[in-house]
Amino acid sequence: MTMDGQTNQTTKAAASIGPEKNPQRLPLSNKRADTLWGYFFIFPQFVGLLCFSMIPLVMAFVLSMMNWDGFGKKSFVGLDNFISQFKDEEFRIAIVNTLYYTVLTVPTGILLALLVAIGLNRVKGKILYRLIYFMPSITMSVAVAVVFMWLFNADFGLINMYLKEWFGITGPMWLTDTRFVMPSIAMLSIWMGLGTNMVLFLAGLQGISSSYYEAAEIDGASRWQQIRHITVPLISPTTFFVTIMSIIGSFQVFDQSFVMTSGGPAKASYTIVFHIYETAFVDFTFGKSTASAVILFLMILTLTLFQMAISKRWVHYED
Structure with a gap:
């Protein structure tokens, strides 16, 4: 049979295949x-x-470029609201307090969640423990803040009572001392967010192949060396996600400060979102309040883009 004959037969065979016989078309x-x-x-x-x-x-x-009290007519003011916010001392205090809160909560919360996840990954009944650790994350923040107000009470709170009975230490004025109010709120936030971050890390740990650890044990690697050279690099995508979400959440802290201290004492727990709330619903200057919200949005966006830009240096994906 000639080459032309083979070509004609192939063409006829292909044409005879309908849509039902050729699922790709x-x-x-x-x-x-x-x-x-x-x-x-x-x-x-x-x-x-x-x-x-x-x-x-x-x-x-x-x-954000309007002057509006929520009732009257809006008037265009351009960038005056942004300029006035940067000149506002309360806004600058709010930025400093929010950054301080972020430094307190994000690294500590991520580290504790990773350690708890590593521990739970090696024990039986991890589903039950995961549920127990995750429960604070689904509890209403206002209810948790009220409970912690009682725990942090300087006169009859459980924390100061146990410090006195067990260690003979007189506890500080947690929520009324400018030095301890932000660490107190940070401890509450770390406790609430521990479960969510732990579940994310635990899911990442369970995705790491056991063959890496088996090979490391054969080579004589210690437990610490396995965590350092296997777990931490392979868990870096989860760490990257948890870091971004934790920073975004820390910049938006409001409930704890509002319920526990109302921004005090002496503006020591006065955060950016608290400033946005007061500017809008106490001073009724919605233009300035929205300008603060836009600044907060740009800050979060800048930090997120920066983290994504540097993530290529330390985030490793398993092939």
Whole structure:
């Protein structure tokens, strides 16, 4: 048989294969139907994103350049609201306190969550322990803050009582001393966020192949060397995600400060979100309040982009 004859037979055989016999080729009508169904399923999410995220975000940028008390007419003031916020001493105090809170909570919270996850990954009944550790994360922050107000009470709180009975130490004025109020709020936040970060780290640890540890044991690596050279590098994608989310959450702290101290004493727990709240709903200067919110958004965005830029240096993905 000639080459031309083979070619003709191959062409006829390919033409005889219909859409049912060749699953890789779908009719054009089926492709359009799949596309329409795809748009149908993403439409509710798209509407929610547009109405509750994108439009309010655009309106916030517009309102940040307006002078408005919430009732009268709006007047355009340009960048005056931003300039006044940077000149405002309370806003600068709020930035410093928020950064201080971030430094207290983020590294400590990540380290404790990683240690707890490593411990739970090697014990039986990790599902029960995971539930116990995660319960504070789903508890209302206001309720937790009220409980911790009692624990931190300088006169009859449990913490000072045990410090006195067990160690003979007179506990500090946790929530009324400017030196201890922010560490007190930080301890509450670390306790609340420990469960969420622990679950994320535990999921990352369970994704690491046991063959790495078996090879390390054969080579005589100690437990610490395995954690340092295997666990930490391979858990770095989870660490990267937890770090970003923890920093974003720390910049948005409000409930604890509002319930426990109302921003005091002497503005020692006065955070950026607390400043946004007071500027809007106490002073009724919504333009300046929105300008503070936009500044906070830009700060979080800048830090997130910076972390993503440097992540290539220390985040390692398992091949």
